Amino acid sequence: MSTKFFAAALLAVPLTAQWINYKTPGIPRNPDGKPNLSAPAPRTAEGKPDLSGIWRGPRTSVYTQNIAADLKPNEIQPRAQAVYQEHVRNLGADSPRAHCLPDPPPYYHLAGLARIVQTPALTLIVNEGVSNSGVTRTIFTDGRGLPEEMNPTWLGYSVGHWEGETLVVTTAGFNDKTWLDFSGHPHSEALRITERFHRRDFGHLDFEMTLDDSKTFTRPITVKANKTLAADMELMETICENNDQIVSHLSGGNGFRLSREALGRYAGTYEVAPGHEAAITMDGESLVLRLSPSGDIQTLAPQSETIFVGRGNGTEVLTGDQVEFLKNSSGAVTGLALHARNGEQKAARKDTARNVR
Amino acid sequence: MQKVATILCAMSLSLAAQWPNRPPPGIPRTASGKVEISAPPPRAADGKPDLSGVWQVQNGNALFYVTGSLRPDEIRPWAAAIYKQREDEYRKDTDGIACLPPGPKAGIGVGNTPMKIVQTPNLVLILYEYQTIFRQIFTDGRGLPEDPNPTWMGYSVGRWDGDTLVVTTAGYNDRTTLDLAGHPHTEALRMTERYHRRDAGHLDLEVTFDDPKAYTRAWTLPAKFDLIPDGDLIEYICENERDKPHLVGKSGEEFRVPVEVLARYTGTYESPAVAPGVVVSLEGNRLAIDSGTGKVPLIAHAENSFTMEGTGVEFVKDVKGAVIGMTQHWTESDRYFPRRK
Numbered sequence: 001m002s003t004k005f006f007a008a009a010l011l012a013v014p015l016t017a018q019w020i021n022y023k024t025p026g027i028p029r030n031p032d033g034k035p036n037l038s039a040p041a042p043r044t045a046e047g048k049p050d051l052s053g054i055w056r057g058p059r060t061s062v063y064t065q066n067i068a069a070d071l072k073p074n075e076i077q078p079r080a081q082a083v084y085q086e087h088v089r090n091l092g093a094d095s096p097r098a099h100c101l102p103d104p105p106p107y108y109h110l111a112g113l114a115r116i117v118q119t120p121a122l123t124l125i126v127n128e129g130v131s132n133s134g135v136t137r138t139i140f141t142d143g144r145g146l147p148e149e150m151n152p153t154w155l156g157y158s159v160g161h162w163e164g165e166t167l168v169v170t171t172a173g174f175n176d177k178t179w180l181d182f183s184g185h186p187h188s189e190a191l192r193i194t195e196r197f198h199r200r201d202f203g204h205l206d207f208e209m210t211l212d213d214s215k216t217f218t219r220p221i222t223v224k225a226n227k228t229l230a231a232d233m234e235l236m237e238t239i240c241e242n243n244d245q246i247v248s249h250l251s252g253g254n255g256f257r258l259s260r261e262a263l264g265r266y267a268g269t270y271e272v273a274p275g276h277e278a279a280i281t282m283d284g285e286s287l288v289l290r291l292s293p294s295g296d297i298q299t300l301a302p303q304s305e306t307i308f309v310g311r312g313n314g315t316e317v318l319t320g321d322q323v324e325f326l327k328n329s330s331g332a333v334t335g336l337a338l339h340a341r342n343g344e345q346k347a348a349r350k351d352t353a354r355n356v357r
Numbered sequence: 358m359q360k361v362a363t364i365l366c367a368m369s370l371s372l373a374a375q376w377p378n379r380p381p382p383g384i385p386r387t388a389s390g391k392v393e394i395s396a397p398p399p400r401a402a403d404g405k406p407d408l409s410g411v412w413q414v415q416n417g418n419a420l421f422y423v424t425g426s427l428r429p430d431e432i433r434p435w436a437a438a439i440y441k442q443r444e445d446e447y448r449k450d451t452d453g454i455a456c457l458p459p460g461p462k463a464g465i466g467v468g469n470t471p472m473k474i475v476q477t478p479n480l481v482l483i484l485y486e487y488q489t490i491f492r493q494i495f496t497d498g499r500g501l502p503e504d505p506n507p508t509w510m511g512y513s514v515g516r517w518d519g520d521t522l523v524v525t526t527a528g529y530n531d532r533t534t535l536d537l538a539g540h541p542h543t544e545a546l547r548m549t550e551r552y553h554r555r556d557a558g559h560l561d562l563e564v565t566f567d568d569p570k571a572y573t574r575a576w577t578l579p580a581k582f583d584l585i586p587d588g589d590l591i592e593y594i595c596e597n598e599r600d601k602p603h604l605v606g607k608s609g610e611e612f613r614v615p616v617e618v619l620a621r622y623t624g625t626y627e628s629p630a631v632a633p634g635v636v637v638s639l640e641g642n643r644l645a646i647d648s649g650t651g652k653v654p655l656i657a658h659a660e661n662s663f664t665m666e667g668t669g670v671e672f673v674k675d676v677k678g679a680v681i682g683m684t685q686h687w688t689e690s691d692r693y694f695p696r697r698k
Binding site: 022025026045052099100101102115117119122124126135136138151153154155235237239241 | 402457480508510589591592595
């Protein structure tokens with residue numbers, strides 16, 4: 001049990017920024033003093049949209065847990081799929097976050113706060129982060145291209161240019177140590193990320209990022225994240241400490257493995273309550289749980305023939321919660337029990353799955 | 358000797374910034390493209406000097422030890438005791454060894470690494486290569502919060518005093534050190550930094566540490582920075598506390614060298630970097646070394662082998678046993694300092 005709780009603590013969502021209440025200067029305000037977020041986007045002296053400000057991501061997104069949520073099984077390269085399965089079995093013990101290292105690149109856009117500081121020749125993105133404040137990106141906008149040869153780094157090398165009102169940032173030169181999501185999808189040093197930033201109005205930033213890594217996925221993946229200005233807000237310091245103490249509590253899972261045939265028996269749709277469903281699909285040697293309508297997604301690693309432990313934080317299920325499959329006396333799967341910290345739920349099986357990975 | 362070697366790795370000087378060369382805009386240059394480092398400092402649109410740029414501290418190794426100008430009785434006894442303990446334990450429990458942020462010593466180029474200043478009208482950001490850490494300095498007129506939550510890097514506000522940016526920082530936690538040597542501070546620490554871009558190529562900084570709970574008086578350290586016109590920071594992600602297991606601390610008593618032997622090493626050693634020379638003196642039953650910025654104790658490991666804040670120091674004798682020089686074992690290379698006759 002303690003393993004699960006520590007894993008949950010590790011992935012805990014931070015308190016929102018709590019610095020002193022100070023009104024951010026330069027924000028258009030309504031007569032009542034509230035920020036007018038639909039005012040026109042500000043512009044720099046050169047006439048470009050000024051992206052500067054503190055921005056909040058959409059917070060919940062399936063892509064923080066599973067960047068490959070929309071991919072077909074054959075769109076993940078076999079070697080990457082094998083590494084992914086190993087990460088799932090280890091229950092995050094070998095994740096960068098468990099070692100105070102940078103989080104998945106999409107995560108910084110999807111959750112949490114980031115300050116953009118735009119100057120004529122460079123733009124900085126200072127991420128509040130959840131486990132590590134030392135994730136500050138420099139984007140060169142002075143016309144340079146990407147260097148031909150780059151030392152692989154955690155954050156890569158970023159250059160940006162304007163396409164009309166949109167700042168387009170290309171990043172390459174990554175090492176292959178970061179994960180792309182918290183379930184554990186890896187990437188190679190060939191990863192190239194294109195980000196598009198468009199400040200629609202004062203309070204809204206339309207953002208999308210495309211991850212292209214043909215050694216990992218057969219096609220590029222595009223993730224959208226619409227950001228909202230966090231007015232009168234400040235970033236908090238988040239420093240990752242005592243990783244050695246946390247890691248020692250991460251058991252890395254028990255290494256239990258089930259055959260694809262055994263896993264396949266669980267795939268299907270389960271009814272939690274009228275209009276509330278739990279869909280189980282296969283993903284290599286693990287299962288994926290999707291809850292509707294909440295949209296929660298969890299990667300499930302087997303711990304025994306019938307008990308699985310999940311990783312992924314949503315509104316209904318959290319990392320460390322367990323899913324237990326229920327069978328009748330003849331061994332047929334009749335339902336599942338969701339042993340979640342938010343409450344115990346049972347679901348009866350509706351049909352068998354056709355969606356088998 | 359092994360211990361000396363490992364602590365050197367832990368504190369190794371990073372290579373200077375090595376990203377691809379690309380001349381940044383806004384730096385005055387001659388027709389041939391050479392940087393005019395003594396041109397007047399560039400100014401921001403609001404008329405203030407623009408401190409933006411990548412800066413490398415000069416003689417940063419001297420800032421490994423910041424209390425050189427204090428008398429022993431100006432360090433409160435508890436602070437002196439903690440310092441002594443850290444010294445004995447090779448600083449294995451200090452911030453950087455555990456991949457934790459540097460706190461107030463970031464400003465003086467901790468680890469001899471460069472920093473990048475990005476100045477905007479209401480906010481000055483300083484990115485430090487060391488641990489890829491950043492500071493936000495609010496220059497929008499706000500004051501310090503009255504009761505800030507203690508943080509590793511504190512809360513900084515800045516204002517212009519003529520052409521000098523004066524930055525006040527408070528709200529530190531007490532878990533970092535003032536220098537790599539391990540001098541402690543409390544949550545009461547208040548740091549004042551005065552940044553003055555003397556010309557295009559030079560930035561003068563004065564750092565004042567004021568922590569009455571640990572030191573009986575405030576004191577000021579100068580630090581000088583050179584512009585790195587065509588360089589940039591390289592990424593510095595601290596991984597896995599790799600150095601910590603190698604720092605075993607001192608197993609037993611410090612190696613004792615008789616005072617009459619120590620006395621033979623005292624004197625002045627020639628150095629191209631320090632005009633009056635490097636001075637070795639006897640302080641009680643220990644040697645101290647002054648490389649121009651204050652006395653640093655030398656910890657003995659053998660009769661002629663010592664450690665100076667993690668750097669190995671060996672005295673060299675001629676065939677007759679007379680001390681003729683000193684070799685310092687820096688990570689990049691050994692440096693030899695002949696003894697002044």
